[in-house]
Amino acid sequence: MNEQRLSVRLDRVAAHVPAGARLADIGSDHGYLLVALMNRGVIAAAVAGEVALTPFHSAQRTVRENGLSQRITVRLANGLAAIEPGDGITAISLCGMGGETIRDILDSGKAHLSGEERLILQPNGGEQPLRKWLMENGYRILCEEVLRENRFDYEIIVAERIGPAMYSAEELYFGPLQLQERSSAFLAKWQRILRLKQQTLTNFARARKAVPEEKVQEVAQQARWISELLAPGGERR
Numbered sequence: 573m574n575e576q577r578l579s580v581r582l583d584r585v586a587a588h589v590p591a592g593a594r595l596a597d598i599g600s601d602h603g604y605l606l607v608a609l610m611n612r613g614v615i616a617a618a619v620a621g622e623v624a625l626t627p628f629h630s631a632q633r634t635v636r637e638n639g640l641s642q643r644i645t646v647r648l649a650n651g652l653a654a655i656e657p658g659d660g661i662t663a664i665s666l667c668g669m670g671g672e673t674i675r676d677i678l679d680s681g682k683a684h685l686s687g688e689e690r691l692i693l694q695p696n697g698g699e700q701p702l703r704k705w706l707m708e709n710g711y712r713i714l715c716e717e718v719l720r721e722n723r724f725d726y727e728i729i730v731a732e733r734i735g736p737a738m739y740s741a742e743e744l745y746f747g748p749l750q751l752q753e754r755s756s757a758f759l760a761k762w763q764r765i766l767r768l769k770q771q772t773l774t775n776f777a778r779a780r781k782a783v784p785e786e787k788v789q790e791v792a793q794q795a796r797w798i799s800e801l802l803a804p805g806g807e808r809r
């Protein structure tokens with residue numbers, strides 16, 4: 573992967589960035605997403621935010637080598653602190669981090685959000701707590717996608733603060749739109765997870781005393797939801 577040829581994962585993230593956006597990519601690492609979007613003429617301006625020095629320098633180098641230093645600002649900053657009021661940011665991407673990390677970055681950086689930005693999130697796990705944060709903070713999920721690359725399942729969640737939405741526990745777990753769409757990538761992902769949950773329950777049963785009952789019940793509940801989802805004519809909420 574490089575700025576000319578994004579991974580399938582980042583290419584799908586790129587597809588959710590509105591034309592003409594002023595995009596802040598937080599945790600930009602190499603900066604490939606922003607440079608690719610700028611070279612494609614999709615975005616008008618961009619901020620790359622990085623908390624760590626090595627990826628910060630890597631993003632600076634990619635931007636400089638592509639002659640984009642006037643249009644992409646690279647900042648060493650923690651989370652949304654990379655965004656300044658004068659940037660006029662209209663979209664924020666947070667990709668390739670755990671869902672809890674993305675949630676914590678959004679929560680601790682609320683002061684930097686105008687509420688007008690589109691959020692384009694690509695969590696690696698932890699989707700449920702991230703969706704819960706979105707719901708509790710007035711965001712509506714506009715688009716969701718599951719994709720598989722290099723034997724990993726990835727999710728993309730696009731949300732905007734356009735009025736409150738109420739999601740059920742199952743919708744927070746699976747994704748409200750994915751639950752309706754039931755794409756083949758989504759169903760295949762949950763087939764794999766069901767096998768893992770069943771294995772976990774077997775392991776719990778062997779070590780019964782060592783595992784808190786609450787944890788056993790939580791995993792059993794999840795396995796039930798997934799089994800219902802995958803049953804012929806399964807759940808359509």
Ligand code: SAM
Nearest residue numbers: 598599600601621622623624627650651667668
């Ligand atoms: N976004 C790129 C992608 O999806 O390919 C890079 C993902 S990389 C696994 C995660 C990056 O997020 C790392 O470079 C890390 O330094 C950065 N990061 C983690 N926490 C951060 C924070 N609080 N603020 C800014 N960057 C952060």
